[in-house]
Amino acid sequence: MLKAEEIVKDFGGLRAINHCSIEVEKGSIVGLIGPNGAGKTTLFNVITGLYKPDAGRVIFNEEDITGLRPDQICQKGITRTFQISRELKIMTLLENIMLGFKDQSGEKLMRGILNSTSVKEQERRNLERSFEILEAMKLYELRNESAAILSGGQRKMLELGQALATEPEMLLLDEPTAGATASETAMVVTFIRRMREEQGLTILIVEHKMEVIMGICDKIIVMNYGEKLMEGSAEEVRKNKQVREAYLGRGA
Amino acid sequence: MIGIITVVAIFCILVLALNIRWGYCGLLDFGVAGFFLIGAYTGAILISAPSESYLFGVRHTVGFGLAWPIGLIASAVTSGFLAFLIGIPTLRLRGDYLAIVTIGVAEILRYVAINERWLTRGVQGIRDIKRPFESFFPAASLNSDIVLLALTLSILAFFFIIASRLYRSPFGRVLRAIREDEVVASFLGKPVSHFKMLGFVLGGVYMGVAGALFSMYTTAIEPYQFIPTYTFLMWACLIVGGSGNNWGAILGGTLIMGLFIQATRFLPSIPGQHQLIPALRYIAVGILLIVVLRLRPRGLLPEKAIKTRETQ
Numbered sequence: 245m246l247k248a249e250e251i252v253k254d255f256g257g258l259r260a261i262n263h264c265s266i267e268v269e270k271g272s273i274v275g276l277i278g279p280n281g282a283g284k285t286t287l288f289n290v291i292t293g294l295y296k297p298d299a300g301r302v303i304f305n306e307e308d309i310t311g312l313r314p315d316q317i318c319q320k321g322i323t324r325t326f327q328i329s330r331e332l333k334i335m336t337l338l339e340n341i342m343l344g345f346k347d348q349s350g351e352k353l354m355r356g357i358l359n360s361t362s363v364k365e366q367e368r369r370n371l372e373r374s375f376e377i378l379e380a381m382k383l384y385e386l387r388n389e390s391a392a393i394l395s396g397g398q399r400k401m402l403e404l405g406q407a408l409a410t411e412p413e414m415l416l417l418d419e420p421t422a423g424a425t426a427s428e429t430a431m432v433v434t435f436i437r438r439m440r441e442e443q444g445l446t447i448l449i450v451e452h453k454m455e456v457i458m459g460i461c462d463k464i465i466v467m468n469y470g471e472k473l474m475e476g477s478a479e480e481v482r483k484n485k486q487v488r489e490a491y492l493g494r495g496a
Numbered sequence: 497m498i499g500i501i502t503v504v505a506i507f508c509i510l511v512l513a514l515n516i517r518w519g520y521c522g523l524l525d526f527g528v529a530g531f532f533l534i535g536a537y538t539g540a541i542l543i544s545a546p547s548e549s550y551l552f553g554v555r556h557t558v559g560f561g562l563a564w565p566i567g568l569i570a571s572a573v574t575s576g577f578l579a580f581l582i583g584i585p586t587l588r589l590r591g592d593y594l595a596i597v598t599i600g601v602a603e604i605l606r607y608v609a610i611n612e613r614w615l616t617r618g619v620q621g622i623r624d625i626k627r628p629f630e631s632f633f634p635a636a637s638l639n640s641d642i643v644l645l646a647l648t649l650s651i652l653a654f655f656f657i658i659a660s661r662l663y664r665s666p667f668g669r670v671l672r673a674i675r676e677d678e679v680v681a682s683f684l685g686k687p688v689s690h691f692k693m694l695g696f697v698l699g700g701v702y703m704g705v706a707g708a709l710f711s712m713y714t715t716a717i718e719p720y721q722f723i724p725t726y727t728f729l730m731w732a733c734l735i736v737g738g739s740g741n742n743w744g745a746i747l748g749g750t751l752i753m754g755l756f757i758q759a760t761r762f763l764p765s766i767p768g769q770h771q772l773i774p775a776l777r778y779i780a781v782g783i784l785l786i787v788v789l790r791l792r793p794r795g796l797l798p799e800k801a802i803k804t805r806e807t808q
Binding site: 292294313314315316318319323324326330331332333334335336339342343344346348349350351352353355356357359363367388389390406410 | 658661662665666667668669670672673676677679680681682683684685686687688694698740799801802803
């Protein structure tokens with residue numbers, strides 16, 4: 245479903261990604277791991293259009309999406325979340341979710357002013373779906389609070405909800421449990437599983453918590469120094485000597 | 497008195513426009529005076545009666561003597577188009593670049609108005625700008641003032657309603673999201689530059705109309721009326737009133753432009769010190785700004801998160 249082929253990304257003299265290729269199959273949950281600075285987030289940024297790669301191609305659903313803008317890539321069906329959650333603080337939770345829906349006719353200037361019945365009708369439908377999402381996130385009670393009051397884990401959930409509102413085919417989650425407590429982490433994990441099972445979403449996930457990665461991924465890709473070190477099942481990764489060296493250094 | 501309300505209402509339109517740009521969308525616009533100028537000159541040139549003068553021995557004419565609605569619409573178009581032109585190269589850049597470009601363009605326009613005498617009559621300014629319905633209500637009469645006040649207030653009300661509807665609309669939601677974090681907005685599929693451009697141009701349209709109204713109000717304009725001071729006064733109004741809140745914009749505009757700048761004209765002048773009161777005005781605005789920022793950093797009427805109605 246998603247293929248990144250031979251991606252190269254340089255920052256000045258530093259090669260952050262070096263001929264890295266990954267593939268994510270439809271309906272699978274793929275984990276992307278590696279030590280700090282391995283290039284995981286950079287790869288996310290290349291796939292989602294924040295950076296243009298210096299070489300290589302990104303293919304989504306057989307279509308070349310290399311170099312498109314982030315909003316165009318979102319329209320193609322890929323939505324991402326951020327390592328450090330970036331909720332919109334002055335806006336309410338509800339507004340944060342409502343923002344996510346695609347093709348809102350009220351986002352046109354004139355239609356926004358006129359606020360015709362068709363716009364109102366669409367808003368009402370989106371509002372109902374937002375309620376469902378917020379309920380699933382256990383954030384319904386807080387729907388009219390501003391997003392600034394949320395805890396770390398709640399912010400992660402809100403971001404997930406916002407991403408779901410865009411009705412993506414594929415989700416790229418950058419450390420979805422960073423800053424979450426143990427129980428919040430469990431909730432996020434359950435939720436990720438449910439999204440795949442109920443909505444058939446394809447998910448690529450960067451995570452440092454190994455129990456999260458090992459528990460939910462069909463396939464794990466290990467990166468180091470901007471290159472793909474290996475890929476395989478959780479068991480294969482755990483046994484791999486190179487992976488252990490990448491994380492812990494070479495044994496004396 | 498009627499005159500003061502009119503001019504304050506005109507400035508309130510400017511503050512509303514700045515609120516759309518900065519308060520909704522986070523666009524750092526330091527060129528309010530420039531958009532105001534382009535609107536005022538467009539209006540003035542189209543509405544004023546043709547007047548002849550000699551420039552380097554060549555006779556030329558400024559003024560078309562057209563009807564006032566044409567002047568209003570044309571000033572909205574030119575100012576909006578100016579915003580579009582400035583927006584093309586700058587809206588993709590970080591906010592501070594927009595600030596530099598807008599203040600630069602505003603000053604360039606003022607010097608164009610000073611120097612291009614064939615078009616603007618330079619520092620002499622354009623005179624005899626006609627007011628609405630001048631054949632029924634003679635110039636410099638009370639009725640003419642009332643007519644202009646009514647026109648200005650209705651346009652202000654109309655613009656206020658549009659701005660408020662936009663704020664609550666999905667369109668306004670995207671603008672506010674861009675203000676909070678444009679990266680998030682773009683990853684949620686919103687073409688950020690497109691939305692910024694619409695917000696920027698809409699602000700320009702407002703400012704242009706305010707300019708045309710201003711030219712009708714003063715009936716004579718000259719470049720000196722469009723110094724950057726006015727840009728920063730509009731910022732003071734918005735910050736004191738509460739950026740992001742349209743009522744705050746009106747409150748700030750009324751308070752600063754009405755009470756501090758206009759009403760103080762009626763204070764008796766101090767013998768031998770007639771420069772004192774004009775200087776004190778700006779000092780007073782500065783003190784007000786400091787006090788408000790200290791005690792109510794988000795303005796007298798801060799922006800509130802919208803509670804979505806759930807009546808359905």
